Amino acid sequence: MACRAGCRTCDLDRCGRVGRVTTLDGLIDGIVDTHVQQWNPRRSPRLGRRMSRVQRVVPRFGDRVFSVVSSQAEREYLLTPRLVARAYEPRQYSNDVAAVPAVCGVPIESVVVTDAYTPLDEGEYPPDDHCVAEVDYLLGLPFGTASAPALGAMMVRGNPTLDGFGERLDSQLAVSDRIRGIQINASRHPDPKVRDGCQTDGLLATPAFLRGMEAVAGRGLAAEIFVYSHQLYDVVSVAREYPDTTIIVDHLGCPVGAFGPVGLRTGTTAAARADILRLWRERMTSLAAQPNIVIKLSGLALPVLGYGSEPWGNIGARDTLTHMVGPLVKHVVAHFGSSRVMFGSNFPLDKPNASFEMVVGSLLDVLEPWGEHVLRSVFRETARKAYRIGD
Template sequence: MVFGESSSDALADVIPSIIDTHIHQWDPLTTPRESSSVARVYRILPAVGDRLFRLRNQADREFALTPRNLLRAYRPRDYLADVVAVEGATGVPIGSAVHIEAGWHSSEELGPAGETHWIDELPFGEGRSPSLGAIVGHADPRDPHVADLLDAHIRAASRSPFRGIRSMAARHPDPRVRDWTDEDHALTSASFLRGFAAVAERGLSFEAWVYSHQMSDVVRLAREYPEVTIVLDHYATPVGVFGPMGSRTGHTAADRADIYARWRDGIAEVASCPNVVAKHSGLAFPFLGYGHQASGNIGSQATLTDMMAPLIDHTTDVFGPDRVMFGSNYPIDKPNASVVMIVGTLLDVLTPRGPDLLRKVFRDNAIRVYRLDA
């Protein structure tokens, strides 16, 4: 179904409001970001900023597709604009969102807690804006000061609860696919596993974002710390499954079929760990291979549904109805699909499974995992 007035009403009959478990907020002009210097140029001379972006390395271009979303502020009012009516369609009834750390750039030991404080002060819940259900901040368990940083995060969240951390571990053997950590198998290094005890002691969750060939690292971490809820982001991104990426990833149909087959096996192994929960997020993530071809890959909700249905179905099958949640991954997915399209695709695939599953995916599981105020 194309998400419109009828599907919005039907969804509202099942769920009073949706919880989006994966959004990002930033402002590179007023807060410390890796992109802050380029953002200042872009603000004054957007055309020059576009040219600078095109000159950046292939890995950055394929991740972002356009500099627009990364170099401009994205705050509650911007998110609200993306979830209300788009191109004549009825808006998505999102009532609450979970912010996931978004590249705060600080060299100080407790610097990442500055993002939590900044997010906590944003005007969520004002007017029609969704409320802020929870904050997930950045912390690297390999850091010897990680316990102090976790406590600083918790103190900084005075209005909205601090519920977990993310330390991105995605790293790819293709040299032209962007890496997000400085070592292979970061999640299973001795220093990471040792420092992760501080996460467990504070009852925090951990957001695991890895590429699909790294899922065995998530399995080992989950088995080392069965008391910690681990949230698998973005289907453990199978880079290039829908189109060419980097210098050699997903460049042939046979390669893409192999990426998908290995992903199926890997995510089933992750799902065997009862403390891991998966997000239906990153449905339009550029890393999947979208948007790099002249014709584009998506274009319509029907196409997005056709491409993503096997991943959505398999993830739901192996994790079961109590361990899957919705996340828009906005604004990272914005170049390829609207929030309306993303939610519509999930409805296309999951509605035949019944209203109980929809309630769990779009609301109930998020309340339990992030311990939200229902």
């Protein structure tokens, strides 16, 4: 979408519309969203946990019950139980992205999906039939029909330290040729009120994990890793051990508390927040020295960054989001280059704080001065290469 004068980007207040628009029309056919989660409490093999049961049994009171039965860490991570207690499938996602063409001129072309939100501790693993059933569930979703974008690739959860990890991978790969790698949640935080994604400190640097990664590397798969920013040096260990394996880091390396208080004592002062960002910048610069690491511009509105704890949202305006995440995005692009940076929405987990079009618009505001090549790479080309979409 261009202004009346025909330029590619402008302040459309001057043209009778509100907001800044940078059009991707003519640059790419559509956006690749590299971080979409899909689930259904009634259908996902591994999801029927406490929150979904609460909302299903007492839907009118589920939100109130959530604040009573869940921990502070869970509340701050999710903001509202509606995210995991109700289905989020292609129909819901299509509704969320419907306004994207009005913001940037192109639709969402394809998505990379993951399995259900429910975390998988490293000490447990679903039965083999559930591993396959999760893939079957994702394959059965109506992507590529009606207004839903195409399914570009899938990532499956896994923990290389567990016995039988390689065999489980093989059983999943036999079901679909769209699986491009494993997704590892190794997030651990010293603040006891910040949500942990696993139960082992320094999981990525353990000999068992590094040995188990051979099953990933040997099958030509990627490893997608979610850690908090103080754990980023552990990602370097993985990247060095397996230099020919693509290592994808989720959510900008997630500097918890960078924008405000989180948990018990994280980000509670301006000095503490400045220190969080200083250390994040240093660690991201170290990651950039490893050529097989790719960074995902996802989780930009993730609550644990410190936006606030109100369940109806804490950011408000696109300009606010742009102002807050802009320096982080610029640091990443400057050090990694556009060929190792890609967009991901992290929907629906970011949804309470920001609409989809707000996230896309903010990234456009930040990236537009870098030029058309960067826009093409971040919103489409890097993702297609990293996930081998179209192969």
